[in-house]
Amino acid sequence: xxxxxxxxxxxxxxxxxxxxxxxxxxxxxxxxxxxxxxxxxxxxxxxxxxxxxxxxxxxxxxxxxxxxxxxxxxxxxxxxxxxxxxxxxxxxxxxxxxxxxxxxxxxxxxxxxxxxxxxxxxxxxxxxxxxxxxxxxxxxxxxxxxxxxxxxxxxxxxxxxxxxxxxxxxxxxxxxxxxxxxxxxxxxxxxxxxxxxxxxxxxxxxxxxxxxxxxxxxxxxxxxxxxxxxxxxxxxxxxxxxxxxxxxxxxxxxxxxxxxxxxxxxxxxxxxxxxxxxxxxxxxxxxxxxxxxxxxxxxxxxxxxxxxxxxxxxxxxxxxxxxxxxxxxxxxxxxxxxxxxxxxxxxxxxxxxxxxxxxxxxxxxxxxxxxxxxxxxxxxxxxxxxxxxxxxxxxxxxxxxxxxxxx
Numbered sequence: 001x002x003x004x005x006x007x008x009x010x011x012x013x014x015x016x017x018x019x020x021x022x023x024x025x026x027x028x029x030x031x032x033x034x035x036x037x038x039x040x041x042x043x044x045x046x047x048x049x050x051x052x053x054x055x056x057x058x059x060x061x062x063x064x065x066x067x068x069x070x071x072x073x074x075x076x077x078x079x080x081x082x083x084x085x086x087x088x089x090x091x092x093x094x095x096x097x098x099x100x101x102x103x104x105x106x107x108x109x110x111x112x113x114x115x116x117x118x119x120x121x122x123x124x125x126x127x128x129x130x131x132x133x134x135x136x137x138x139x140x141x142x143x144x145x146x147x148x149x150x151x152x153x154x155x156x157x158x159x160x161x162x163x164x165x166x167x168x169x170x171x172x173x174x175x176x177x178x179x180x181x182x183x184x185x186x187x188x189x190x191x192x193x194x195x196x197x198x199x200x201x202x203x204x205x206x207x208x209x210x211x212x213x214x215x216x217x218x219x220x221x222x223x224x225x226x227x228x229x230x231x232x233x234x235x236x237x238x239x240x241x242x243x244x245x246x247x248x249x250x251x252x253x254x255x256x257x258x259x260x261x262x263x264x265x266x267x268x269x270x271x272x273x274x275x276x277x278x279x280x281x282x283x284x285x286x287x288x289x290x291x292x293x294x295x296x297x298x299x300x301x302x303x304x305x306x307x308x309x310x311x312x313x314x315x316x317x318x319x320x321x322x323x324x325x326x327x328x329x330x331x332x333x334x335x336x337x338x339x340x341x342x343x344x345x346x347x348x349x350x351x352x353x354x355x356x357x358x359x360x361x362x363x364x365x366x367x368x369x370x371x372x373x374x375x376x377x378x379x380x381x382x383x384x385x386x387x388x389x390x391x392x393x394x395x396x397x398x399x400x401x402x403x404x405x406x407x
Contacts, residue, residue, distance in 0.1 A: 024073040031074035039067040043403040044142050048097055052393035058093035060102050062086055062142050068111065076118050082111035082129075086142045086195055099193075101141050104174035108195035110146040120155045127171065127198065132210045133236045134226045135167055136307030140400075143195045145305050146171035163210035163224075170304060172196030181324070182304055184231045204229040206304065218242045226303065232260045234301045236310065238272075248278040254289075254312060256324075258301040268293050268326055270300040272312040283336045287312030293326030295354035300324040315349050316364045317385035317398045327354035343368040359390035377406045 025031040047059040068082040085107045093103065113126035129137055130147045137145030151165035170182075175191035184202040210224040223237045238254035256270040269292045276285035289311050291300050302308055302324050313330040314320040323330040334347035345366040352359055363386040371378040383400040 024075075025071075028074055031071045031077075034072035035069055036072075037067070037069050039065060039407055041065045041405045041407075042142055044102065045399075045401045046098065046102055047399045049397045051395040051397065052389075052391075054394050054396075055095040055097060056093075058091075058095060058097045060091045060093060060098045061089045062102055062104075063089055064142050066110075066144065073117070076116050078115040078117075080111055080113050080115060080128075081109065082146075084108050084110045084143050084195065099174065099191075100177040101173050103176075104143060104193055104195045106194040108143065108171070108197070110144065110171055122153045123151070124153075125150045130167070130305070131307060132163065132208075132224055133222060133238070133310040134210075134224045134234055134303035134308055135206065135208060136303065136305045136310075137171070138173075138306035140306070141173050143173045145173060145307065146198075147305070148198050159213060159215040161210075161212045163212075164208065166205050166207050167304075168201060168205035169198035170201055171198045173306075179306075181299060181302065181321075184228055185304070201304070202229050202231055218244065228301075228304075230261060232258055232301050234258050234303070236303070238310070249276065251275045252312070254310070256300050256302070256311070258298075260298060265298045266293060268298055268300045270311065270324065274312040281337060285334050285336075287332045289313045289323045289330045291324055291326055291328045295327055297326035299326060313349055313351070315347065315362050315385070316366060316383045316400070317387060318360070318362060320349060320351070320362075322351040322353055322358075322360055325353050325355075325358075328352060341370045341372065357389075357391035361388040362386070363388075379404050379406070 025034055042065055043063045045061045049057045064084070064086040066082060066084045068080065070080040071078055086104050088103055088105050091098070091103060109127065111127050111129065113124055113128045115124045116122060127146055127148050129144065130149060131137070135147065137147060147167050148169035149165060149167040151163065154162050170185050173196055175188045175194050175196050177196050178187040186200040188197065188199065206226050206228050208224060208226040211222070213221045219239065219241050221239045226234045228234070235257040238252060240250060240252040242248070242250040252274040254272040258269065259267045270289055272287065272289040274285065274287040276283060302311070306319065309319040311320060311323050313323045313332045320330065322328055328351055330349065330351045332347055332349040334345060336343070336345040347364045349362045349364070365384045366381070368379065368381040381402045385398040387396045387398070389395055
């Protein structure tokens, strides 16, 4: 399987859309003068309260934005850059709960890439935003995560996108970011409170291949293989079948498989099931995941990046991270509905872990509103989570509010 992935590096990769333009620039000067600028102005306020007193209550208000520029295509080539900026306006966080996520002031060049496209094949090399099941940067904080990657894409096969390449570095939210489930990343040891840099991934990065196919009507299939050199190989696959009926029912299945390189670490896997229907414009859904193994075994590898939570029991506050603990069964029920420009979602999730006093029940409410008229392109969102642990001293609530203007 590893050899298959390495040979596939010359195949294809589609993450953020390569395409040839029939109206490409005729000169290099036109490529730059016809380039496009886009961005966002952001204002985020987050607050955490510990009902059991396991940490001091915290709050943070940060402002900033993102500014991107992309040249027009010239002889198949495009250059792209994205600059992100964050400034902490006010903060009350004695327990440093936001140190690795929001507490950062400064700027970072998150994207700087060369994109080459010819017919149905393209190459994108350099710093860039990535979104696949096993490699996905999160944009839930002011600084959106990015990667240094060398990716190729091909869409020659009907209804099929094939993605392959190498990811060498991980661009984090702050320079104090680190995660226990990705210790193979060379995180910064002495961060000073700035946006994160790009940190080396393992001995030789991650080799990956991703395939998406929609050849069968109403059936979407995804498969991704990732080799974290010197650490583990991982396989992810899912399939979703939608039925053409009044209630718009669908069913979905997913599977994670992890093979650790060390003979001292047991391999692990996770499977998931999900179903949903729409009744009176209300979308109802239910999901279930189960991780193999028992207490003390290694976790299932979910991927890299805080956007790589594709399991069917994901949440807002914890992302449903507990679902990947060996021996954990998790389930989730929820409903969503749109009221014109207002979108709403309610989820209740339960994580039954084998370790004593580790079970968690998480209730999540997500609200989003898109303005119109003179306030067009302005969006606001509020997320509220209640965490009820079997160990009451860990109970907490979490509030997240965002105001974003896109241009």
